[in-house]
Amino acid sequence: MGIEIKMPALSPTMEEGTLAKWLVKEGDEVKSGDILAEIETDKATMEFEAVDEGKIGQIVIAEGTEGVKVGTVIATMAGEGGEAAPAPAPKAEAPKAEEAPKKAESGTSKLASEAKATVQDPDLPAGTEFVKTTVREALRDAMAEEMRSDPRVFVMGEEVAEYQGAYKVTQGLLDEFGPKRVIDTPITEYGFAGIGSGAAMGGLRPVIEFMTFNFAMQAIDHIINSAAKTNYMSGGQMRCPIVFRGPNGAASRVGAQHSQNYGPWYAAVPGLIVIAPYDAADAKGLLKAAIRSTDPVVFLENELLYGRSFDVPKVDDYVLPIGKARIMRPGKDVTLVSYSIGVGLALDAAEQLAAEGIDAEVIDLRTLRPLDTATVLESLKKTNRLVVVEEGWPTCSIASEIAAVVMEKGFDDLDAPVLRVTNEDVPLPYAANLEKLALIDAARVVEAAKKVCYK
Amino acid sequence: MAKPTTPRADSAKAKAAVPAGADHNRPRPETPTDYKASKEELLEFYRQMVLIRRFEEKAGQLYGLGFIGGFCHLYIGQEAVAVGIQSALKPGKDSVITGYRDHGHMLAYGIDPKVIMAELTGREAGISRGKGGSMHMFSVEHKFYGGHGIVGAQVSLGAGLAFGHKYNDDGGVCVAYFGDGAANQGQVYESFNMAELWKLPIIFVIENNQYAMGTSVNRASSEDQLYRRGESFRIPGIQVDGMDVLAVRGATEEALKWVQGGNGPILLEMKTYRYRGHSMSDPAKYRSRDEVQAVRENSDPIEGVKKYLIDAGVSEDEIKVIDQDIRKIVAEAADFAETSPEPEMHELYTDVLVEQY
Numbered sequence: 142m143g144i145e146i147k148m149p150a151l152s153p154t155m156e157e158g159t160l161a162k163w164l165v166k167e168g169d170e171v172k173s174g175d176i177l178a179e180i181e182t183d184k185a186t187m188e189f190e191a192v193d194e195g196k197i198g199q200i201v202i203a204e205g206t207e208g209v210k211v212g213t214v215i216a217t218m219a220g221e222g223g224e225a226a227p228a229p230a231p232k233a234e235a236p237k238a239e240e241a242p243k244k245a246e247s248g249t250s251k252l253a254s255e256a257k258a259t260v261q262d263p264d265l266p267a268g269t270e271f272v273k274t275t276v277r278e279a280l281r282d283a284m285a286e287e288m289r290s291d292p293r294v295f296v297m298g299e300e301v302a303e304y305q306g307a308y309k310v311t312q313g314l315l316d317e318f319g320p321k322r323v324i325d326t327p328i329t330e331y332g333f334a335g336i337g338s339g340a341a342m343g344g345l346r347p348v349i350e351f352m353t354f355n356f357a358m359q360a361i362d363h364i365i366n367s368a369a370k371t372n373y374m375s376g377g378q379m380r381c382p383i384v385f386r387g388p389n390g391a392a393s394r395v396g397a398q399h400s401q402n403y404g405p406w407y408a409a410v411p412g413l414i415v416i417a418p419y420d421a422a423d424a425k426g427l428l429k430a431a432i433r434s435t436d437p438v439v440f441l442e443n444e445l446l447y448g449r450s451f452d453v454p455k456v457d458d459y460v461l462p463i464g465k466a467r468i469m470r471p472g473k474d475v476t477l478v479s480y481s482i483g484v485g486l487a488l489d490a491a492e493q494l495a496a497e498g499i500d501a502e503v504i505d506l507r508t509l510r511p512l513d514t515a516t517v518l519e520s521l522k523k524t525n526r527l528v529v530v531e532e533g534w535p536t537c538s539i540a541s542e543i544a545a546v547v548m549e550k551g552f553d554d555l556d557a558p559v560l561r562v563t564n565e566d567v568p569l570p571y572a573a574n575l576e577k578l579a580l581i582d583a584a585r586v587v588e589a590a591k592k593v594c595y596k
Numbered sequence: 597m598a599k600p601t602t603p604r605a606d607s608a609k610a611k612a613a614v615p616a617g618a619d620h621n622r623p624r625p626e627t628p629t630d631y632k633a634s635k636e637e638l639l640e641f642y643r644q645m646v647l648i649r650r651f652e653e654k655a656g657q658l659y660g661l662g663f664i665g666g667f668c669h670l671y672i673g674q675e676a677v678a679v680g681i682q683s684a685l686k687p688g689k690d691s692v693i694t695g696y697r698d699h700g701h702m703l704a705y706g707i708d709p710k711v712i713m714a715e716l717t718g719r720e721a722g723i724s725r726g727k728g729g730s731m732h733m734f735s736v737e738h739k740f741y742g743g744h745g746i747v748g749a750q751v752s753l754g755a756g757l758a759f760g761h762k763y764n765d766d767g768g769v770c771v772a773y774f775g776d777g778a779a780n781q782g783q784v785y786e787s788f789n790m791a792e793l794w795k796l797p798i799i800f801v802i803e804n805n806q807y808a809m810g811t812s813v814n815r816a817s818s819e820d821q822l823y824r825r826g827e828s829f830r831i832p833g834i835q836v837d838g839m840d841v842l843a844v845r846g847a848t849e850e851a852l853k854w855v856q857g858g859n860g861p862i863l864l865e866m867k868t869y870r871y872r873g874h875s876m877s878d879p880a881k882y883r884s885r886d887e888v889q890a891v892r893e894n895s896d897p898i899e900g901v902k903k904y905l906i907d908a909g910v911s912e913d914e915i916k917v918i919d920q921d922i923r924k925i926v927a928e929a930a931d932f933a934e935t936s937p938e939p940e941m942h943e944l945y946t947d948v949l950v951e952q953y
Binding site for chain 1: 600618679691693722723724725726727728732733734735736741742743744746749751752753754755757758759760761764782783786787790791793897909946949950951953
């Protein structure tokens with residue numbers, strides 16, 4: 142009986158990849174553990190090993206093929222003493238739905254749906270060219286540009302240099318800037334967060350990458366007690382210009398310890414700047430601003446957004462203001478306030494609402510501390526209804542904070558109670574169906590928006 | 597065949613010690629010798645140590661009178677450590693960082709006693725404008741980077757300062773002081789690892805005053821010979837009599853030579869003793885009065901320098917002049933700290949962030 146070798150999923154979020162190289166040829170005998178092929182994902186090049194013993198029958202997908210969907214048959218193998226399975230017809234490259242491995246629709250896959258901003262930042266000259274850029278590239282470009290212009294800037298973290306970044310965000314930086322400025326650390330978050338903070342106190346401009354912010358809990362003492370409080374405690378004498386950055390929030394099917402949104406945690410701390418961008422232009426413009434800031438910045442990225450492409454304006458030095466929200470889509474009936482990955486859902490929801498005759502305004506907070514409450518309150522004056530969309534827990538959240546601010550300063554503008562659309566108040570479960578249930582989606586945003594519009 | 601084990605050093609031994617047998621093929625710093633101080637240097641050591649002692653006594657009094665609040669950790673008994681080490685450093689080039697028992701280090705670094713005392717009393721004229729307090733004082737001008745309240749944090753931060761020295765290639769060395777209590781914190785070892793891996797120019801100084809708050813070293817540390825704590829990271833350690841300023845200075849010279857030679861970090865364990873409680877609110881029931889008294893009588897660091905001075909031909913009268921001079925400086929600092937105004941109300945909101953957003 143022949144065996145089909147299928148394109149493997151090599152990371153929790155991988156949907157397709159490039160078949161970079163075959164290391165076996167038709168007719169080769171292979172045994173379990175032999176390397177069959179090299180497969181490139183958006184994060185890394187991985188070696189794909191044989192699980193079964195047998196003879197390679199036919200190589201179906203040639204090396205160099207890009208965009209090979211997970212689950213596609215890439216080769217066939219003859220089992221023990223058997224004939225090679227007949228090669229599937231070429232159309233099998235795109236397997237029928239029922240043939241695809243049962244990759245459960247996870248709660249997060251829907252978060253990364255495409256949605257476009259309709260309003261650009263106002264300060265760009267007319268005729269500015271836009272370039273499709275992934276969030277990952279935009280972040281790398283921001284670091285590279287700042288490193289070119291300021292020799293005090295260096296990048297430090299786990300796997301940032303030789304490995305080119307666990308999520309490939311620092312790809313190419315080692316080649317350009319060398320090991321003095323792109324530094325691999327041991328797995329010691331507390332230690333290197335402290336070393337970074339000390340280097341900043343001494344006058345350098347460190348960018349400290351956490352592989353994910355879940356691991357930064359080991360280092361939170363330095364972020365809060367050392368970095369955030371120093372300027373105040375020293376009466377303005379000793380500064381700590383540092384950026385702590387990395388992916389934050391739920392990824393995909395990685396369970397409770399690797400899936401949480403620290404936005405509200407850090408936004409609670411005076412002395413910190415907290416930024417959580419949604420698209421690539423903001424990722425670039427705000428990371429550049431963060432690196433230039435004399436204050437300590439927590440820069441919260443999102444793994445599910447890394448691979449997504451957005452328009453980034455082609456200007457020499459694209460720096461955005463910290464602490465300014467952005468109206469992503471103007472509307473008059475209801476205000477949807479969000480940040481990071483939630484913005485995409487809010488934009489999706491706005492599209493659906495438009496079809497039902499509700500004109501939603503979408504605000505991307507972009508900076509969580511200091512919070513641009515003026516933009517939110519201004520929008521509320523127009524719409525009189527407000528829903529906060531947050532991929533995170535509900536209790537003591539940014540959503541709670543917005544609700545409080547609106548109660549205190551926008552009460553007379555409210556025609557309905559503020560509603561919060563957040564994740565469920567539970568540790569994130571692994572099971573695909575439960576994960577989906579725990580995380581926010583556009584449908585819930587639509588429902589909440591209709592509710593505040595009494596429709 | 598098993599490697600020969602390292603013999604356990606005699607815990608009463610106070611002079612420099614190098615563990616025999618452990619990785620003897622690696623180069624090690626030389627065994628330090630006592631510093632040969634000139635008469636002028638001895639006079640300066642004495643002056644600084646007496647300044648710290650009188651300053652701290654006065655701080656204790658002001659605390660009792662309610663002028664100083666919160667936590668206040670006095671350095672009395674440990675004066676030889678800060679004075680011996682600081683005297684070997686180059687101000688403006690080398691950097692220093694320590695924990696919350698920081699008054700002595702600042703005085704030894706030549707920072708004005710008035711602004712330190714005014715910080716203790718929470719006044720506008722304090723070095724942190726009254727917003728830091730006893731545990732959070734800094735002088736970037738002097739490359740004194742605090743003053744940190746979280747036990748052990750200064751070790752990682754100090755490694756960061758050393759990283760900066762290396763990055764800027766400015767020839768500076770960082771001295772990171774911490775106590776026997778902090779020596780058990782995990783981040784200390786994370787920092788040891790990276791400091792040695794990257795050959796950072798840093799001297800780790802463990803001020804082993806025998807008690808982490810109320811817990812003696814032996815009750816808290818499986819390896820109580822703290823100078824050996826860096827060995828598994830290949831950081832050589834030296835145990836030093838921290839009650840003898842010349843031994844401290846001698847060991848610091850050796851440590852500087854090692855670090856400046858590009859060998860990476862070194863660890864100095866200063867065997868010292870604090871006479872007062874951990875903080876002002878510590879009744880110190882964990883040790884006997886006799887124990888404290890015995891140290892005061894037999895190995896007081898100031899009495900030690902006094903003997904050196906007399907051996908060097910300095911008269912009792914000359915020493916008395918210094919004593920009186922110091923009393924005056926401390927009295928003035930206390931007056932200043934008591935009478936200076938408190939911070940203006942608007943200072944509550946300043947310095948949270950540097951920039952406007």
